[in-house]
Amino acid sequence: QLQLQESGSGLVKPSQTLSLTCAVSGGSISSGGYSWSWIRQPPGKGLEWIGYIYHSGSTYYNPSLKSRVTISVDRSKNQFSLKLSSVTAADTAVYYCAREEQQLVYAYWGQGTLVTVSS
């Protein structure tokens, strides 16, 4: 059974860079046909798609976040990462990692990790 687990700093200062990692177990991140995504949810609000990285390594980001987002893969560790620069309070959210299936939907999610932006 595929499992995803987010980790990283839960508190980030304004203007700094948020960094999160998603560890994948029960399957290989190098398996063809899947993409690896980040999705966030501000407290009490809806879901916002951040971006994904294909198994090939190519990426696509939400246009509203594109200038600040980087998603990368570490195949040796079977994990992928999110970096979001120049954060503000508006970036406070629960951040989820998820696998995008061949049907382009999200059947597997991490449990989510709350990141708070505050000085």
Next chain:
Amino acid sequence: EIVMTQSPATLSVSPGERATLSCRASQSVSSNLAWYQQKPGQAPRLLIYGASTRATGIPARFSGSGSGTEFTLTISSLQSEDFAVYYCQQYNNWPPGRTFGGGTKVEIK
């Protein structure tokens, strides 16, 4: 960017009754539409993809319909465990991004 609009924001339904949730896309997404259920403190759970195909393990009381810009999720007879927030998500090929609707909260009447 494709904008997804869900209605109503909140739906009050009695257990055993039928619930009908709507999702509208700002441009055609063909049948590239999924529905998710989210309970407090949990990650979303995939219910429906391809507008009408139930995901693995999803009860038959959940059904999806629609294509193009108008979509519906129907829960035929609400069970206690179905009270949650429901999101639609488009995954059209172009533009290649993904967007979620704002959600519909199904609450006990």
